[in-house]
Amino acid sequence: MNRILQLFERKTNNVLNVYCTAGYPRVDSTLFVMKALQDNGADIIELGMPYSDPLADGPVIQQSSMMALDNGMSILKLFAQLKDFRHQIYTPVILMGYMNPVLQYGFEKFCQHAADVAIDGLIIPDLPIHEFETEYSAIIKRYGLSFIFLITPETLEARIRKIDELSSGFIYAVSSSSTTGHTSSDTTGQQAYFKRIQDMKLKNPVLIGFGIRDKETFTGACAYANGAIIGSAYIKSLGNSPNIETSTKEFLSAILK
Amino acid sequence: MAIKYQQPDEQGYYGSFGGAYVPEMLYPNVEELRTRYLGIMQEPSFQEEFRDLLKNYVGRPTPLYLAKRLSKQHNTTVYLKREDLCHTGAHKINNTIGQILLSHRLGKKRIIAETGAGQHGVATATVCALKGVECIVYMGEKDIERQAPNVARMKMLGARVIPAVSGSKTLKDATNEAIRDWINNPVDTHYIIGSVVGPHPYPDMVARFQSVISEEMRWQLKENTGNELPDYIVACVGGGSNAAGAFYHFLEEPSVRLVAVEAAGHGIGSGFSAATTQLGKPGILHGSKSLLMQTEDGQVVEPHSISAGLDYPGIGPLHAHLYESGRGMFLSATDDEALTSSFELARLEGIIPALETAHAIAALKKMKLKEGDVTIICLSGRGDKDMAAYMKVINQKEEENEQDTTVI
Numbered sequence: 001m002n003r004i005l006q007l008f009e010r011k012t013n014n015v016l017n018v019y020c021t022a023g024y025p026r027v028d029s030t031l032f033v034m035k036a037l038q039d040n041g042a043d044i045i046e047l048g049m050p051y052s053d054p055l056a057d058g059p060v061i062q063q064s065s066m067m068a069l070d071n072g073m074s075i076l077k078l079f080a081q082l083k084d085f086r087h088q089i090y091t092p093v094i095l096m097g098y099m100n101p102v103l104q105y106g107f108e109k110f111c112q113h114a115a116d117v118a119i120d121g122l123i124i125p126d127l128p129i130h131e132f133e134t135e136y137s138a139i140i141k142r143y144g145l146s147f148i149f150l151i152t153p154e155t156l157e158a159r160i161r162k163i164d165e166l167s168s169g170f171i172y173a174v175s176s177s178s179t180t181g182h183t184s185s186d187t188t189g190q191q192a193y194f195k196r197i198q199d200m201k202l203k204n205p206v207l208i209g210f211g212i213r214d215k216e217t218f219t220g221a222c223a224y225a226n227g228a229i230i231g232s233a234y235i236k237s238l239g240n241s242p243n244i245e246t247s248t249k250e251f252l253s254a255i256l257k
Numbered sequence: 258m259a260i261k262y263q264q265p266d267e268q269g270y271y272g273s274f275g276g277a278y279v280p281e282m283l284y285p286n287v288e289e290l291r292t293r294y295l296g297i298m299q300e301p302s303f304q305e306e307f308r309d310l311l312k313n314y315v316g317r318p319t320p321l322y323l324a325k326r327l328s329k330q331h332n333t334t335v336y337l338k339r340e341d342l343c344h345t346g347a348h349k350i351n352n353t354i355g356q357i358l359l360s361h362r363l364g365k366k367r368i369i370a371e372t373g374a375g376q377h378g379v380a381t382a383t384v385c386a387l388k389g390v391e392c393i394v395y396m397g398e399k400d401i402e403r404q405a406p407n408v409a410r411m412k413m414l415g416a417r418v419i420p421a422v423s424g425s426k427t428l429k430d431a432t433n434e435a436i437r438d439w440i441n442n443p444v445d446t447h448y449i450i451g452s453v454v455g456p457h458p459y460p461d462m463v464a465r466f467q468s469v470i471s472e473e474m475r476w477q478l479k480e481n482t483g484n485e486l487p488d489y490i491v492a493c494v495g496g497g498s499n500a501a502g503a504f505y506h507f508l509e510e511p512s513v514r515l516v517a518v519e520a521a522g523h524g525i526g527s528g529f530s531a532a533t534t535q536l537g538k539p540g541i542l543h544g545s546k547s548l549l550m551q552t553e554d555g556q557v558v559e560p561h562s563i564s565a566g567l568d569y570p571g572i573g574p575l576h577a578h579l580y581e582s583g584r585g586m587f588l589s590a591t592d593d594e595a596l597t598s599s600f601e602l603a604r605l606e607g608i609i610p611a612l613e614t615a616h617a618i619a620a621l622k623k624m625k626l627k628e629g630d631v632t633i634i635c636l637s638g639r640g641d642k643d644m645a646a647y648m649k650v651i652n653q654k655e656e657e658n659e660q661d662t663t664v665i
Binding site: 131 | 268276277278279280281282284285423424429433436437440441443444538539540541542543544549551553554555556557
């Protein structure tokens with residue numbers, strides 16, 4: 001049982017998943033950021049692998065990806081950085097990235113190396129269900145990795161049920177149909193959607209992401225789901241601060257206090 | 258071992274290329290299109306309206322013109338399929354007419370598009386004006402500079418032109434921005450992709466709308482020569498929409514050689530090129546698996562071509578399949594070769610082609626054509642938008658001539 005599954009065995013409320021971009025703000029800051037997130041209360045770390053064309057991401061994460069690539073970040077470098085990282089970080093870690101760099105690395109080799117360094121799960125937003133089922137699911141399973149799918153307010157019930165069957169770890173419920181970092185103004189519509197998902201009583205835990213940025217939005221999401229995911233807001237706070245540890249502490253304590 | 262060319266399957270795969278690699282946020286839109294595009298396109302009322310607009314608004318059929326002086330120059334027989342005479346000046350409008358009618362039947366109120374050279378942007382802005390629909394066009398900041406006349410046309414037609422400022426600031430980035438817009442506006446918006454790229458069903462849908470080009474070629478060539486099959490069909494390829502349209506009704510005719518001409522930029526090995534089949538590897542960009550120019554780490558490479566419409570690091574999955582299966586013959590032309598060919602066509606036939614199209618003409622010199630061969634070149638667009646680039650050549654030549662006189 002990987003660390004994500006273990007986490008949800010003991011904690012089913014207010015689970016905080018924080019996204020950071022590997023190689024951002026500096027190429028060698030990846031582990032410092034992860035350590036700071038762990039020390040200040042993150043339950044899951046979603047580690048973004050930078051890509052030149054991140055379609056599902058808004059401007060903040062685009063920018064951090066571009067900077068990380070300019071810093072020379074790559075999957076190869078990331079696995080080198082992650083070698084032995086479990087000596088200091090015990091928090092569940094998910095690698096998030098787009099399909100093309102993973103394909104170039106070699107899909108099976110990627111899963112194998114992820115498992116070797118003790119990564120727990122994957123999010124690949126542009127890997128569709130059809131290809132997942134026919135080509136990739138068996139490989140992912142072979143290496144004991146969780147695979148997390150996204151759902152949106154537009155996802156129909158039958159498809160959510162299917163995604164629930166295919167997922168392991170948790171389901172990533174995107175709060176509004178948007179790119180990351182987008183803030184929705186339609187809170188009533190959003191709550192109805194959250195409630196609908198809650199009432200479906202899915203077998204996987206649900207975390208809500210996109211537009212979660214502070215204590216209020218985090219608590220709001222946790223009222224309907226097992227927890228929430230913060231990305232752009234944290235990346236923005238890192239970008240504004242010279243010190244990773246103090247800015248992470250400040251950011252997370254404001255949300256968790 | 259030869260692989261046979263295949264039409265796309267239900268998931269949009271041409272051989273190993275295609276598919277719909279989209280994030281869940283786009284799934285409902287893409288799925289709606291996938292399940293409905295063929296049905297809508299086959300409706301008699303759709304066909305009637307589509308055919309009527311192609312005839313009376315676009316000006317189809319476009320002529321198939323025997324280019325006598327160009328033929329003589331290359332000691333062979335060359336016909337030009339005059340897509341440059343379409344309303345708005347390029348083949349792009351065949352597709353935008355089709356998609357605007359389709360989007361209306363899907364109940365969409367807002368249209369977005371990406372554009373490189375601006376031809377697709379103009380063609381989209383045109384049909385949006387025709388139907389009274391809001392139009393937003395994403396265009397790379399670099400392309401906005403080099404294709405100013407088309408930017409002005411889009412604005413005059415009432416479209417909003419939004420610069421794409423990320424990455425290489427060209428067609429790839431404009432496409433990223435359009436896709437992000439679609440993610441953020443999933444319910445009321447239809448995305449009119451301008452080429453045979455993107456997630457299934459776009460490559461097939463756009464190829465079908467453009468297939469009117471080859472449909473006409475067949476009967477027109479028969480009228481001219483008594484035979485509806487040429488020996489060669491030549492078209493330039495960025496994403497590959499005019500080539501897809503020009504090849505479509507000849508795909509199952511093995512005697513017809515299909516020649517796709519890519520932009521070599523400064524040269525294939527120069528580091529400044531857009532010749533995807535020569536420089537690319539299988540990869541995923543803008544929702545489909547195809548050949549893609551990329552680094553070893555799978556980051557997309559910034560391409561280069563003098564022609565904004567070919568300045569794209571990918572190629573439609575149909576063309577990747579034509580390349581892989583050996584059904585298509587892939588050549589390339591450099592920036593300079595394209596420029597030279599534009600002037601050749603202007604002086605020999607009185608036709609100023611778009612820089613994209615000039616790449617197809619440049620291939621004539623590389624094809625070792627025989628006297629009896631019949632070749633059709635898809636003259637995809639006219640050169641009005643490229644006059645700044647052409648003036649630069651003219652001015653340079655005039656300066657050189659002046660210097661020569663002073664020496665004498």
